[in-house]
Amino acid sequence: MHAATHLLATDLDGTLVGDQNSLQMLLDFYTNQPYDVSLVYITGRHYQSALTLIDEENLPVPDVLITDVGTAIYIGESLAPDVVWSQHLEQSWMPKKIDAIARQISGLVSQELPITNRCSYYATDPTVVEDFRAALDQAEVSYKLIYSGGRDVDILPAGSGKGQALQYILNKYQLDDAKLLVAGDSGNDAEMLTMGFPSVIVGNAQPELLEQPHHPSIYRATESYAGGIHEAWRYFYTD
Numbered sequence: 001m002h003a004a005t006h007l008l009a010t011d012l013d014g015t016l017v018g019d020q021n022s023l024q025m026l027l028d029f030y031t032n033q034p035y036d037v038s039l040v041y042i043t044g045r046h047y048q049s050a051l052t053l054i055d056e057e058n059l060p061v062p063d064v065l066i067t068d069v070g071t072a073i074y075i076g077e078s079l080a081p082d083v084v085w086s087q088h089l090e091q092s093w094m095p096k097k098i099d100a101i102a103r104q105i106s107g108l109v110s111q112e113l114p115i116t117n118r119c120s121y122y123a124t125d126p127t128v129v130e131d132f133r134a135a136l137d138q139a140e141v142s143y144k145l146i147y148s149g150g151r152d153v154d155i156l157p158a159g160s161g162k163g164q165a166l167q168y169i170l171n172k173y174q175l176d177d178a179k180l181l182v183a184g185d186s187g188n189d190a191e192m193l194t195m196g197f198p199s200v201i202v203g204n205a206q207p208e209l210l211e212q213p214h215h216p217s218i219y220r221a222t223e224s225y226a227g228g229i230h231e232a233w234r235y236f237y238t239d
């Protein structure tokens, strides 16, 4: 990772994963380049669920796996947890208090996850999400709230998120000079897509991402899923 020259930092569901033909074409395209492309997967799934997807979809094992909407990081061939990152986040993290507040909000349903590094819920009514935000503010809990797909409400430690986790990896491995493409399709990707790095919103993206203001570093692909990544890679790095 230290010597990486080219880097794809991509969400999985709805971005890298979704169309097997275009995924294979993207991977073949990378194989045929004179350089290696290091892979950073940045997913909302928890670790076990991400591993299942990687296995089921036959995805290459990444150099770095960032799970739980940027609250956990796994590195290297053995995908060992990055404890510096998790210890840094644990300092002001209060999942029990957040869950207790959530139980007071009607319309909010727990996702019942097997992890505590984030608290995630379902809510289809945006006013429920705003009620939750107000209650968290009133309780003076340190948090970051991300609402995606009109359904998923993620409460994360304040210093985390997909963008912050990616920045941590770029700093850790001193990758400022690497050619990077960031790819996503939904609300939990907005943070990492708007950091000023070359980024792609794939063609099948959720409306919440399509509403993002236009910016020269954000390419809006016509193609969907991995086809959109392929299109954007050529736009930024080959033409």
Ligand code: GLC
Pocket (backbone or CB within 6 Å): 043, 044, 045, 046, 069, 111, 120, 121, 148, 152, 153, 154, 188
């Ligand atoms: C994935 C996760 C879910 C999370 C959502 C949005 O679907 O499985 O727990 O809420 O992404 O980040």
Ligand code: MG
Pocket (backbone or CB within 6 Å): 011, 012, 013, 014, 015, 184, 185, 186
């Ligand atoms: Mg997605």
